[in-house]
Amino acid sequence: MSEAREVDGAPKKAPMREVLAKAAFQLFLERGFERTTVDDIVARAGVGRRSFFRYFPSKEDAVFPDHESCLADMTGFLDAASDERDAVDVVCGGARLVLRMYAANPEFSVQRYRLTREVPGLRTYELSVVRRYERTLAGYLRRRWDRADDGALRAEVVAASVVAAHNNALRTWLRSGGEGDAEQAVDRALELVRRVWGEAEAAPAPAATDEEVVVMVATKGAPMWRVIQQVESALRND
Amino acid sequence: MSEAREVDGAPKKAPMREVLAKAAFQLFLERGFERTTVDDIVARAGVGRRSFFRYFPSKEDAVFPDHESCLADMTGFLDAASDERDAVDVVCGGARLVLRMYAANPEFSVQRYRLTREVPGLRTYELSVVRRYERTLAGYLRRRWDRADDGALRAEVVAASVVAAHNNALRTWLRSGGEGDAEQAVDRALELVRRVWGEAEAAPAPAATDEEVVVMVATKGAPMWRVIQQVESALRND
C-alpha cells in the first residue's frame, strides 16, 4: 500500500528525512551498502547531495534512523523511574524499550540485521550505538549505587550483562526472521541477569518481614550459578 | 637513549611498521589525531604515502599497533587451556593477557588513553577492537558450555561481564596516570565476576567429597549478591 495517504485533504509531503532514509535503505538492499554512493541516494530521493548530510551526519546513520530518539526515550524512562524500584529491574525495563523499537518493524529490523552482518562498517557503527545505550544504563546504575562498595564497577558489569543478554535474545529473534515473541525471549534472557544481580525478588513479597529466614542446603561441589537458582527458588517460595 | 642499537655489528634498520607507528603517534600527540593527515605521517617517517596503507589498513590502526598480536596471543591461550579448569577462570586469564599488554608500556598506554578519550573516531575504533576480544572469549565459553542450558546466552553475558570488569579497572588505572598495580586492580574487579559466575571455588578444595553439604541461613530481604558472598565464604571455608 502507498504510504502517502491524503486523508485530511491536503497531500502531506513526506518529511525529507524519511524520504532519504527510505531511498537509502532500498538502494542498500539492492546493491549493498558499500556499492551505494551518497550521490545514488540523493539521485533516487530527487534531492540535492547537500541535503543528505543535513539530515544524517554520515552514510551509516541512514541505516539506523530511529536510534537517536530511542536513546532519548530510554533516558527519559530512567529519569522517571522511581528510586523505590530495584535498580536492575529498572535497567531491564530500559533494555526492553530498545527491543520494542526493533519489534515494531519486524521486516525492516530483519533486513537491516542481514545488512549489518555483512558490512564491517555497519557493524562498527552499530557497536557505537549499542555502547551509548550501555553507557546510559551504566550511568543510571552508578547514580543508584553511588554509596555502595564497588558501585561503579558493579554498574558497568551489570549494564554490560543486560546489554549482552538483550542482544543475545534480539539476535536470535532476528536470525529466525522475526518469528515468535521477541519480547518474551528478551524477558527470559534478562531474567538470568536479574536472578544474579537483582537486589529484590521478582515476586511481590506480600508480607515478608525482614526477620524471616531461609535455610538452604547444597552439595559442596555444585556450580555457583546452580546454587543461585536454588537460593532464589527458596527465597521466592513464600 | 637511541633505539637503534648496533650491538651486533651491522646497524639494524628499524622495521617500517614501527617507524610509521612512532611517527604517527608523535604527530597525534603534537597536533591531535584529526589535524594530522597521512601525508604528514609519511613525510615525517620519510617514506612514501602508499607504504603507510600497506602496514596499516586505516589511520586509526596506527594508534593500536599491538592489538592484533595480542588477540592472537589470547586465541592461543584459550586453545591451550585445559578443559579441567573452570571456564570462567580461563576467560579471566585471557583478559589478564590484554591488561599485561597495556601494563608493559604504561606511559604509552596512558598517552594513548588520553588521545582516545578525545577523538570520537578512535573511541569507535577501540570499541571494535574490544568487541573482537569479547567475541573470542564468548566463543571459548560457548564451546565449553555447549551442552548446558542457555549455554550461548551465559557465554555472552559472562564474556561481556569479564570485559566490562577488565575495562573498568584498566580505565581507572589509566586515568590515574599509570600509578599503582594494574594487574592487582584487574584481579580485584574480575573477582566480582568469578564469584558470581565461576563454577568452581578458587580454593583447591583438598579432599571434599561430593557428599559434603553446606547449610546457609539468610534473611529473606537480603540482596542476591550479598547472599552469594555468604554462600561463597561458606563453601570456601573447609
Added chain:
DNA sequence: CCAACGTATGGCACTCAGTTCCCTCTCGCA
C-alpha cells in the same frame, strides 16, 4: 658475471565521504 625473479617501496591518479561557502526559493509578516 649476468639474467631472471620475487619482494619491498614509491608515485600517480582515481573514487568517494564529508565539509565549506554561497546561492536560490519560498513563506510568513510588517
Added chain:
DNA sequence: TGCGAGAGGGAACTGAGTGCCATACGTTGG
C-alpha cells in the same frame, strides 16, 4: 510590496583509502 529567516541546491575543496604500474634491491641459477 518589501524583507528576513529558514529550507534546500550546488560547486569546489580536503583527505582517506585503493588500483595500477614503475623502480630498486637482494637472491637464485646458469
